Amino acid sequence: MVVGVIALVGLIGFGVLLSKRNNENGSQPSEALQKNDQASSASAQTSPTVAGVEDATIPSDVRTVEIEAGSFYYKPAQLRVKKGEKIKLILKSVDMMHDFNIDELGLKIPITKSGSTATVEFTADKSGTFEYYCSVGQHRLKGQVGKLIVE
Numbered sequence: 693m694v695v696g697v698i699a700l701v702g703l704i705g706f707g708v709l710l711s712k713r714n715n716e717n718g719s720q721p722s723e724a725l726q727k728n729d730q731a732s733s734a735s736a737q738t739s740p741t742v743a744g745v746e747d748a749t750i751p752s753d754v755r756t757v758e759i760e761a762g763s764f765y766y767k768p769a770q771l772r773v774k775k776g777e778k779i780k781l782i783l784k785s786v787d788m789m790h791d792f793n794i795d796e797l798g799l800k801i802p803i804t805k806s807g808s809t810a811t812v813e814f815t816a817d818k819s820g821t822f823e824y825y826c827s828v829g830q831h832r833l834k835g836q837v838g839k840l841i842v843e
Contacts, residue, residue: 754813756780761790761804761826764834772841773816784809790826794840797822816842 760767761783773779783792785804792801792810797818804810819842826836 754778754780756782758782758784759792759838760784760786761792761836762786763788764831764836766792766824766826766836766838769838770841771838772843775816775819775842777816778813779816780811780813782809782811789828790831790836791828792824793827794822794824796820797840799824803828816840818842 755773755777757771757773757779759771759781762785781792781799781801783790783801783804785806785808787806789803789805791803792812793799797814797816799812799814801810801812822840822842824838824840825832
């Protein structure tokens with residue numbers, strides 16, 4: 693979804709630049725739209741560029757995943773990612789205090805208070821199934837666990 697939004701912003705910026713350039717050259721707007729459509733299908737497979745800035749790219753190779761932490765649960769309780777995929781994990785605590793741990797991958801998000809978020813970025817470089825859990829008090833024993841599956 694984030695990649696789609698970034699691509700859309702890039703396409704709008706590209707269309708504005710084409711429109712300005714075509715208005716200066718006296719071209720018809722419909723020609724600019726046709727060129728923009730052709731460019732959009734080509735650029736949909738590459739990293740979008742920032743409008744008006746040459747050679748600047750927006751990183752689109754990071755997948756953002758949000759996890760809700762509540763009274764003795766994580767939502768979702770299971771995540772699937774691809775080996776080698778870069779992940780930005782956002783933990784949102786909806787009540788009490790929670791953390792996030794995957795021992796085998798060395799991942800830890802510190803205690804996050806109710807109404808707050810915390811983030812960790814990592815590359816899923818090991819295949820397998822890994823348990824994530826909350827280490828606050830008895831949360832893990834009361835079922836606040838989940839599974840990260842790296843395929």
